[in-house]
Amino acid sequence: MGYLAKFRVWRGDNEGGGLQDYAVEVNEGEVVLDIVHRLQATQTPDLAVRWNCKAGKCGSCSAEVNGRPRLMCMTRMSTFTEDEVITVTPMRTFPVIRDLVTDVSYNYEKARMVPSFAPPADLEPGDYRMAQIDVERSQEFRKCIECFLCNNTCHAVRDHEENKTSFSGPRFLMRIAELDMHPLDTVDRRQVAVEEHGIGYCNITKCCTDVCPEHIAITDNAIIPLKERVADKKYDPLFSIASLFRRNKDDRTAPPAAKV
C-alpha cells in the first residue's frame, strides 16, 4: 500500500534557494531516488538531479537525506516512518549548480595531483606478478565508487572552504595509501601525502568511514596506516636511525611533480 510522504527538497542554484515542501506518493520497496524521480515526473519537471545506475555502483546520486550524506538510490524509504518529513539537499561541501546537483570538480583536480602508479622501469605490462596477500590490502580501496560522500562529510573541507587548496580529503588519501601499499609501485608517496595532500589535516574523526556506501574502512585501513607510514619517515627519529642499518633499504624514489 502506498502513502503520501512529506518531502522537503532544496531548490535553487549558486545565487540562492531554499527548501520546498512536496507531498509525493511512495510505494513499497522504493528508495529516495525513486521518489525524487516521481517528483520530477509529476510535480517539478525542472528539478535537477544527477543519477545513473540506481544500484549504488556509479556514485552519481550523492546527496544529503535528513542531513546525512547518502546515496539516494541506496536509501530505502522503509527506513523512515510514514509521517516523517524527509529532507533532501545537495552535498553541502561542494558548490551547487542547481537543485540537487553539485560541482564536484574539486575532487577531479585533487585526483590529478596524485602521482600515477609507477611499476619498475624494466617491467613490461603483462609481466606484473604479485602474490595475493601483497595486493589484498589495497583491493579493499578499489571498491571505491567515487561518490565523494567521504570528501563531502570531512569537516576539514566541509567546515573550512579555505582548506580545499591544501587538503585532498579522505578519497585521495586512500588512493595514496593504496599506491603506497602496492607491491610493484616504486614511488615513495609519504612526502606528497604531507605536503601536497595535507594528511596532517585529518584528525581521525572517522566520518568518512561512517558514510562510505561501500563500507570501506577508510580511516582504519587507509588513512591511519598512511599516517603511520608518514610518521616512520617524518616524525620518528629512532625509525630513521634504524633504517640506516637495515639490510633491505627502502629504494623507492620521490614522485614526479604533480599535475595541477
Added chain:
Amino acid sequence: MATTGIEAPGRAQIGAKTLRTDRWWITPLVTFIALSGFLVYSTWRVLSNQYYFYEPYISVYYSPCLSNTCVPGSGFANTPISWWSLSPALLTAWIPLAFRFTCYYYRKSYYRAFWMSPPACAVAEPHGKYTGERRLPLIFNNVHRYAFYLGLLLNVVLTWDAIIAFRNHDGQWGHMGLGTLLLVANAACLWMYSLSCHSCRNAVGGRITHFSKHPVRYQMWTFVSKLNKKHMQWAWISLGTVVLADFYVYLLASGRVTDITFF
C-alpha cells in the same frame, strides 16, 4: 555572508548547521561525561598520594612506585629518582595518559566530544579555523608509537603486579582474592588495548609492502588487525578496569572494606 564552511559562497544556502533528525548529540555527550569522569577520578587518585597499596595489591596509578616516599612494600628500592617527594604516581601516570591521549580512537572521541571538531558527522563545527594535527601541540599525536612503546613496559610491570597478587597479605603464594581477579583482568585488558593499537599494527607488519616475503610478520599483522577492529571496545573496557582495580585497592587500603578471598 559567511566566507567559510557550509555557508561559503557558491554552496547551497541552507541556513541550518545540520539537518540531521537523529539524536546525534548523545554519543559525544556520553563520551564527554565518561572521559571527564575518568579524568577527574584519575587526577584525584594521582594527587592524593595515599591509599594505593594493600599487600599484595598496588594501584595501577602508582605502579611502578619509584620514589622513597612510597608506602613500605610498594616501591622499588634504589631507583635513580628516589629523591622524588611529590606523589609517586606523577612519575608514571603520564605514560598511560600520553598513550590514551595520542591513541587514534581517543583522538576521534575527544575531537568530537570536547573540541566539537566536528561534534558529529555532517554537523557543522563552531570553529572558524582548522589546522588539524600539523602544528603544536597536536602534531605530537603523530608520535603515538613512543607512548605505545612506553605503555608496553608499563604493561609488563602491571602484569607482574597481577602475578604477585597471587600471594596473600603475608607474602605467601597460593592466594586469590577479588583484588587478584581485578588486577589480572586489568592487566589482560590493558594488553588487549595495547596490542590492538594502530601503531602496533604498523610496527608488526603494516609498514611493509611485500607480505609474501615476511610470512611471520604477515601473520602478526593479521592477528593485530583482528584485534584492531575492537580497539574502541578495548579502549573503553580497559579504562573501566583501571578505575575498578584502583578503586578496590583504595577501598582496601583506606580500611573501608576487607578483601574478598576466594582461596
